Amino acid sequence: MYEERSLPKLDHIYHQLLDAVDVGIHIVDDQGVSVVYNRKMSEIEDMDKIDVLQKNIMDIFMFTGEEESRLMQALRKGDLRKNAKQTYFNYKGQEITTINDTFPLRSEGGDIIGAVEIAKDITRLERLTRENARDKPDARYTFDQIIGKSDAILEVIDNAKRATRTTSSVLITGETGTGKELFAQSIHNGSERSSKPFISQNCAALPDTLIESILFGTVKGAFTGASEHPGLFEQADGGTLLLDEINSLSAPLQAKLLRAIQEKKIRRIGDTKDRPVDVRILATVNEDPLISINKNDLREDLYYRLSVVSIVVPPLRKRKSDLECLVDHFIEKYNYRFQLKVPCVSPGVMELFNEYDWPGNVRELEHMVEGAMNLIQYDEEIDYTHLPPHVRHKFPLYATYSFAPVQAFPPAAEKKPNRTLQSFMEEAERVYIEEILHQCEWNVTQAAKELGVSRQSLQYRLKKYGLKK
Template sequence: MEEIQWLVLSMKELLDTLNQPVTMVDRSGHFVYYNRASARMDGVDPANILGRHILDVSPWLKTEDSTLLRCLSQHSRFVDHYQAYHGSDGRQLHYLHSAMPLFGRSGDVIGAIEIGRTVDNQPSDNNDPSPVPDIVGHDARLRLQIDAIDIYGHSELPVLIYGETGTGKELFARRAHAKSPRARAPMLCLNCAAIPENLLESTLFGTTRGAFTGAENKKGLFALADGGTLFLDEINSMPIALQSKLLRVLQDGSFQPLGSQQPLRANVRLIAALNQRPLDAIAAGRLREDLYYRLNVGYIFIPPLRERRGDIALLARRFVDKHAASLNPAVTTLSDAAIATLEAQAWPGNVRELENVIRRSLLLDKSGSTLDAIALMHDSASAAVAALPPDTAPAGSGPLKARLAAQERHIISQVLAANGNRLAATARELGLPRTTLISRMARLGLADI
């Protein structure tokens, strides 16, 4: 007996009692189950439907408009998909249905199920899908990653995003959500490094009354994001013990609120990000290897701004357009000298740092319609690169990437020495998260200092 037939036999008695229409198809799109509620709504005999293809039963339906067929081909999930549906008496029904693929023991799709309900009126546009964020850049490597996130976005797969601080990891995550079948549902974001370790578990999974002194029944992010997407940034800052509980959610879709003995189901698409190379994080004991392999289905690497210098002028002009009206309405463009100054920086804070420099420059500029003077952040490593005297700058030849690495190594070494090799103080002075400094030092061969 095929798995889909076994599944139908196991669930038929229960599904037949529902007043909601329920249908199931096999992997080829032929109906294998059609409950009585569906038959009543359509005015048909279920026996005349079973074994027939979706497009045979509904010849007016296009393949791309069938949620069941899209579940089979795209492995997508649909929640409250609206359709104007004509019932057996000819009346127009406002119909909301949810559909999802069914997976067998091997992990392959064996079919799909759809559950619907009628509502009194067409849903309003208040729950319009999330707008798709625009990611600016012409760099070929960046465009490949944008194409990849668009592909991953249409699936239910978890996604792991790696990028340095300020590269736009949350922007990529929001684009994936906006492209997904969950776009009408909420997307919640959490920076794991911003929450104290003793509060992170309750923030994610919720609490029950009496779990600890003062604890009340409170939903966590997995419950609040039900039907939508949860984005966990800097997951390499999450305690290893808590990562094991996250692994369970990915494995079987269940979690337990703090203090509860009753597991709950999580209907959430998970996107995680880290600002350290995944394998470096594993080697440093900051990321569970098994969690990495669970998350690393859709993988995105966002190249740092210093490696795509052709995008600096494009981004800078975009930020002038974005902020000039509120900060300095007289400015309409950037001078060539300003662009050259921007392109000479190392940008350790990446796109976020560039945007802040443009905002600061607009605020301080008095030159008129053309922004000419760039107000660099004097406490940043970018400014430190520009300020290196010629006799102290590392000599070198070869590709620009190698020269920039030599300069970066020189700056970090100097600041480390000035701070007595204290990483926290060095990270503060350079304007970097401590984890980013550690990974950057490892990449530059400074890990043993």
């Protein structure tokens, strides 16, 4: 009789096979703890197996909740997904994009005992796609790229999304640097005109005589050197025209603009005939439009024509709960651009950011993060010394900032008066983090919230100080 032969060290053979295949394989048990993590998945996510195996995936990958993790959805709800794209972050803050097959693993009785993810890496392809998009002059932003979780910004996003359903004119009001053009581009990309041209013109950038010919076009011989040239209205036909800082136009040009919007016709400079145009107008002003009207910078009739839909983008000082996610976003952006691995800003800098009034709004925050990352030489966090002089002069006390209470310093620290300030601060940081982790029973998400830092920032410090439960 044929006797079934068993292969020796079968587990070892299985692991060799898993590491030989050219797709990532990640398996978790019924608690979400990683039990299988092959070589390809390690390469895709740039993480060592030792950092992943026997750890819960919610502790080593960045998701805002379990619902964002396909593995957890398969585990909790039995969801099965095929060829689904997913973008997420590892604990280093690196963005990962994969095409996944994710499905639950069941026992013979049908109970879910785990989940598996089979992944193909498309991170580089996604980066190339985004780089190509950055090179395009047309609208490239959509609502899901507007960073913020505060009620103030979410309400504005909701109102702007409603404006995508019609072709009515929209007036977007907000201080310089709040992101008015992001909303304009998002409205265009969310509308039925998204496949048509999106053209933007800063009305304050050029003199009226030039702006008029740019907007309405010219015919040959209209003035010395004039050629046959369509204006922005004609170029945007069927699409959207954004007029930035419209209150900087002269009153006569505003009157001509009003006529073009009302009659849906334009006349080129030097021409004798009107040309029909189908253009949706979006306009921005960087101050309260009623103030512009009182100063005679904005015609009242043009204001009422443009403000069929009015959107007011709040300044950063009124949405400071968005600071942390904005900072994380800009750090990620410039890590990629500068080939750095800066993990976060220090707790002291984040507290300073919350105290600062941000006159330049989100644009100022981005430039401050970019400037700080130009000064960093190693993979270190952004601290007080990396901030611009005008901010440091305004907040001199933060130069000696320490977020750990004195009584939390270990006795050993008191016996080493010759330690450097850096080592002293790091020891204080380690002790305080460990104290908060104990208070939170080593719940990393809760501890990060108590410390006032991002989960990514706390994960970095746990690894840096070798803190383990």
